[in-house]
Amino acid sequence: AGQAGAGAGSLCLQGGASCPSMDEEQARELLGFLRLDTRPDLKGQATGYVLGLTGSAEGRTLLAGRPDFLEALLLLTGDHSLAVVKDSYHSLINLSVAVATHRVLAKELPVLLHRLLDPGYAFADQVCTLLSNLSREEGTCCQVFQAMQEEGLGLARVVEVFCTEGYNKKAALHYLGPLLSNLTQLPETREFLLDRSRCVVQRLLPYTQYEASAVRRGGVIGTLRNCCFEYKYHEWLLGPEVDLLPFLLLPLAGPEEFPEAEMERLPVDLQYLPPDKQREKDPDIRKMLLEAVMLLTATKAGRQLVKEKGTYLVVRELHRWETEPDVQAACKKLIQVLIGDEPEPGMENLLEVKIPEDVEERLQHLDREEERQQGQQETQK
């Protein structure tokens, strides 16, 4: 079934030619220009050059292993020149994809977090993207979460900011989505989001339809999918207090008209959709939605609820419309669960079933085969 996973990291690929190798003297010279007190025009050139370096894999490897460069860049995010600040942030964003940089960058977390949630900070989007990259790796993610606690900037605030349109006039903060999604790798964050006595996860639900940003939308859906690993919460998630299922199905539903009897069986949000209703355009997001629904069918009670709410109708129509092979496969798997027989006693919670070792091996072998075949199909295209 897999683990609650982190979203993809982001790169800001910009800038000029790459210089794959640099000797120690050249490095020190360059570093010398990356100081706050350097003459502005030289400083600007230096940061521009560094950004160019981070545009290539070799350049990134080169710099990722150099704490002195990382620290210099971090300092330069406090510079007066907007161009220098921007280039510094973009360089750091590119470099933060490498886990090796996290030890140094994590030291700056308190400052970064405060800047993130400062409604007047002009570079909040850059900070957000950087944090989103940092939180991808589980170890650093823990550190991010810890720093949040220590700075008194808990999840509640992050969710609040996420849900406040126009919180920062200069930053859209869409990358809070992936940040949240990455944070839900940690069971503590999932538990906070799923706190029954609060209203947290409910506030995220409308964003499954947020058209203006696929990053934000994907981040929310990743978050919800990760939360679906907590099967103890399934009945509550599927019940009236949260009512998660319609929000997962709505992006997958099209403008199809069903006969009235079938229509009235669907959740309210999926009834009588207008003729111009469009499905989620991003296939990766469609796949995540299906995975989330699939997770909700792990327990017997959850399966029952998912079946009752007419999920089959939506997924059937999606399967007819779908062209991406791996999304089609996900549809088929889900349909099989929805119309298949109930598993034998003892197998009712699919997340808890112990797979015998030899079966596990065979399944992994089959997975690899499938991936290989898909790889071949892609290269043949």
Add this chain to the structure above:
Amino acid sequence: MEEAAGQAEEAGLASLLDRSQPQRYTGGFNPESWEQEFDKIPMFMKKSPAEIDPEQNPDLACLQSIIFDEDRSPEEQANTYKNEGNEYFKEKNYKKAVISYTEGLKKKCSDQDLNAVLYTNRAAAQFYLGNYRSALSDVSTARKIRPNHLKAIIRGALCHLELKNFPEAMAWCEEGLRIDSKEKKLVETRAKADRLKRAEQRDARKAKLKEKNEQSQKEVLLTAIKERNIKLFLEAFKEEDEISDGLAEMSLNGLSSDSTMGTKVYLDDNGNLNWPVLFLYPEYGQTDFISAFHEDSRFIDHIQVMFAELPPWDSERKYHPSNLELYFEDEAREEMFQLNPENTLRQVLQHQRYFVKAGTPAFLVLVKHSPFSKNYFFGKKVHRLK
């Protein structure tokens, strides 16, 4: 000398005692009505009387005047009014509660916490009276004074819920949850408002779809009629004018709006029109109504069924199917056209001079060669069948 004074005292006391006869204590309760009297004593009252009549209840009236003494500070007075209002509230006497709270607010005391509570409590009383807008106004004022007053926020959310302002209800809940993220009533109310909002959106979509379907059905019907070159009669329009679809559609509704028949032409599953048709028998002022005359059925078939038995009003027993002639009138030109009973309704409606009036084709039935029919034709141009 002392002894004399003492004896005089004794004598005085004795005579005093002699004079005061053992009298019955009259200030006690009457054994029959002791309970009512008990209830009148302020200390033993279980609930406050609706009106305080100084004659009946001098003690209570006296107490009241002490409590509401103008010499006390505005804060003290306002607080007393608040308590009074709360008592009325507990008794579900919401109208009185509103009055008490209002009196408290009139004092304009400087204790803003107290004022916020007065507004909030008055809002609650107004809520139970169903005055949701007044209640909202009060909690808004309460929040201006004390922005974080949670009870005011909760009440406001509930008001919006009753007024079906679901997005506002949710927004208020979220504001309140920022202050206390676990406030149970706010969490519940937000969930409820969200559900109701989404149900309302579904209802709107359903209604829109229904309207769309009805509209397209209307268009299909009008197209069918046009295709057959059947003309509809519309007042105030010359026959040659183009008639808009909307007006045409309205004319088809003609009789159905207030008639007992309430039928309209419709297109059946086989794509055939079925019309409501009126047969008029001017000789006796009678009518027959066929609610769904299939356009491809013939007049003669209907006539034979309708006059299989002679109608009761046919006093001369002459309305046999074979004796009958069918006509339609072109009133504009005062002309009458005889129609062939072997024809179908469709064929007749397609007659160049036929106009469907009020969505209901009407035809006249006369007896061949009858004196009435001769009279009827007088002054009109009659086009007979060859």
